[in-house]
Amino acid sequence: MIPGPVTVDDEVLHELGKPVRPHYGAEWTAQYNQTRELLQQVMQTEAELHILVGSGSSGLDAAVGSLTRAGETAVIGTNGYFGERLMQIAEGYGLKVVPVESHPTEPLDPTALEAALDRHPDAAIVGVVHHETATSVVNPVQQIAAITRARQVPLFVDTISSLGGIPYAMDDWGVDVTVAASQKCLGAPPGVAPIAASERAWQIMERKADRGRGWYLNLQTWRRFSQEWGRWHPHPITIATNTVLALRVGLQQLLADGLDARIGYYTGLARRLRGGLRKLGFKTVTPDEALSPVLTAVYAPEGVASREIVGFLREQYDVMISGGLGEGLSDRVFRIGHMSMQVTEADIDLILEALQEFQQRRGVSAAA
Ligand SMILES: *Cc1c(COP(=O)(O)O)cnc(C)c1O
Numbered sequence: 377m378i379p380g381p382v383t384v385d386d387e388v389l390h391e392l393g394k395p396v397r398p399h400y401g402a403e404w405t406a407q408y409n410q411t412r413e414l415l416q417q418v419m420q421t422e423a424e425l426h427i428l429v430g431s432g433s434s435g436l437d438a439a440v441g442s443l444t445r446a447g448e449t450a451v452i453g454t455n456g457y458f459g460e461r462l463m464q465i466a467e468g469y470g471l472k473v474v475p476v477e478s479h480p481t482e483p484l485d486p487t488a489l490e491a492a493l494d495r496h497p498d499a500a501i502v503g504v505v506h507h508e509t510a511t512s513v514v515n516p517v518q519q520i521a522a523i524t525r526a527r528q529v530p531l532f533v534d535t536i537s538s539l540g541g542i543p544y545a546m547d548d549w550g551v552d553v554t555v556a557a558s559q560k561c562l563g564a565p566p567g568v569a570p571i572a573a574s575e576r577a578w579q580i581m582e583r584k585a586d587r588g589r590g591w592y593l594n595l596q597t598w599r600r601f602s603q604e605w606g607r608w609h610p611h612p613i614t615i616a617t618n619t620v621l622a623l624r625v626g627l628q629q630l631l632a633d634g635l636d637a638r639i640g641y642y643t644g645l646a647r648r649l650r651g652g653l654r655k656l657g658f659k660t661v662t663p664d665e666a667l668s669p670v671l672t673a674v675y676a677p678e679g680v681a682s683r684e685i686v687g688f689l690r691e692q693y694d695v696m697i698s699g700g701l702g703e704g705l706s707d708r709v710f711r712i713g714h715m716s717m718q719v720t721e722a723d724i725d726l727i728l729e730a731l732q733e734f735q736q737r738r739g740v741s742a743a744a
Contacts, residue, residue, distance in 0.1 A: 377695060377712055377714065377719060377727070378711075379560070379698060379713040380536075380559050380560035380566075382559065383718040384563055384564060384565060385718070387625050388565070388622045388625045391625045392565060392619065392621075393618075396617065397617045397621075399613075405607065405610055407621060408611070408615070409610065410624065411621075411624040414627035415570045415627065418539060418627060419556070420545040421546035421547045422547060423577075424578065424599065425573075426570070426571055427569070427570050427611070427623075428569040428570075429569075429616045430569050431567070432536035432557030432559075433569075435556070436503075436532075439553045439555055439573075440532070443532070444584075445584055445586070447471070448498075448499075448501070450500065450502070450503060451474045451476060451489065452474070452475055452502070452503045453502075453515065455478040455483065455484055455508055455513055456505070456511050456513065457508070457701045459508060460702070463475060466503065474495075474496050474499070480705060482513065483516055484520065486522075493527055501529065501530055501531075504520055504531070505534040506539075506544060507542055507668060509711075510701035510702045511673050511705065511709070512661055512667075512671040512672060513662055513666070514542060514666065518545075521550045522549075530580055531552050531553070532551075532553035535554055537670065539560075540562045540630050541561030541642055553571065555569060558570075560670075561715045561716075562623060562626050562627060563626035564626035568616055568620060582596075598611060629717070633717070642669035642714055642715065643667070645714040646668065648725075649672050649727065657741050658677075659674070660674050669714075670714060671711060671715065673711045674711070676709065676710060677741070678740070681707045682699045682707055683707065684738075685697075686699050688730070693726060693730045695723075695730065698710065698712075698713070
């Protein structure tokens, strides 16, 4: 019950454990293309999509590096650890970063982002995290996309911990680049980063042909192979075939359940957990009206470091949850992931029982 990688279904594992297959040929190409289509359905997009071999962050790197040139300006929304990572990536590509910050427990403010674009009308890119996994805050991507679309600035979104568990509609909202990862709500092992780019994003890449940002994480390399070798080898490299096929099973299961049903199921777990936490006197980082369906971040009681709770659950209950992430939060917050169909109501109840036991043993009750 950590916020990824998640426990995966046996069918997904079975696929992963099959003999290694070649990364080209008619059979593989059909399987790869089908996986891309399933991903497009989950992202709710018709945008051209590639499956990079790397963790989710490789996709973030590709998004920034493919769309910008050194010296340009990036407006980055940040309210936590992963927002900061977007800034570091942009800095790594030599961009001037304009941060638009919110308090770590508050969602990003679209008005502040709009004001930043007023001050920096030359911004080459805007980047935000959809679900800030450090705090469980869900950011208002739809409103932000309305602003960037009106101003014709490309928006890239880190949906690594949200896609498949929190409502997201790339085309309807007008997002230009969506970056995901296999190991969270998509229910597969880690290793690949799906990334989709809008027509507008591809046009920007064409226009900036002098970007010269390497080869592997340059999206145009992926597009070129997909076009030129599309009939037998639709990607530039030896792709992680078994991981892609395991992801395909995860996606088939997700779409068979239905996105709404999944989100509903996770929301039910979140509510059950929050109800129990409240009875025990724990305080969640976000209010119920702004709950994340897939992750619950909770303050540790006064005088208790969250890692003690994490350690107690691990040792006494054989359950793994996570501590906090980021400055000022790492010891104060613990995080319970419920972004997998392997997590049940019984697991939520077990966590609550364990937390009650922890309180009794430590002689603490109310939260900070
Ligand atoms: C997990 C996570 C990442 C990092 O993903 P990797 O696959 O480890 O590179 C980035 N952003 C968010 C929001 C995440 O939850």
